[in-house]
Amino acid sequence: MDELSILDQKYGAGKGPSSNHMFTPIYNDLLKDHKEDFETILEIGKKPGLYMWRDYFPKSTIYGFLDEEENFEEDRIIGLKVNQMKPLEIKRLDKTFDLIIDDGCHQPIPQLISFVSLWEKLKPNGLYIVEDVFPGNAQGIAAFSDCFDDCKVHHIHALTDCFVCFQKTLEPC
Secondary structure, eight states: OOHHHHHHHHHTOSOSGGGTOOHHHHHHHHHGGGTTTOOEEEEESOHHHHHHHHHHSTTOEEEEEOTTSOOEEETTEEEEOOOTTOHHHHHTOOOOEEEEEEOSSOOHHHHHHHHHHHGGGEEEEEEEEEESOOGGGHHHHHGGGGGOTTEEEEEEEOSSSOEEEEEEOSSOO
């Protein structure tokens, strides 16, 4: 089992084979070369995912937008109560990120609101992953890249556990 899947199982993040999902093996392949490089990571989701990412990226500060939890801070994790449907709440964090993972409410409209609100906070060459995309919506979510000149689709996984990964380019596409 890959490292990220082991951490997923340890914390119960719900992204790996132990919870009948296959995100973590794919993410492990996609992200393993960046483990020492990424400084700031944001996950829209739940607390267990924050712990998984903290242990996977040993030098990163992990931020979380948590709709159902109160603000908290501990060992390289900063959790903030943020509603994914409220752009002003999303934009209030004055940080930039190497990686953003949207594992929030899994609906296209909130995913688009978050994407448009957070794109300016993604560092050049950064990755933005929209997770839990319904298979029929993968191409529609990929069209989010049309919102910005410096956005390209990096990876689409549309078989099982669908997600779309975007990359912020250094120059307009």
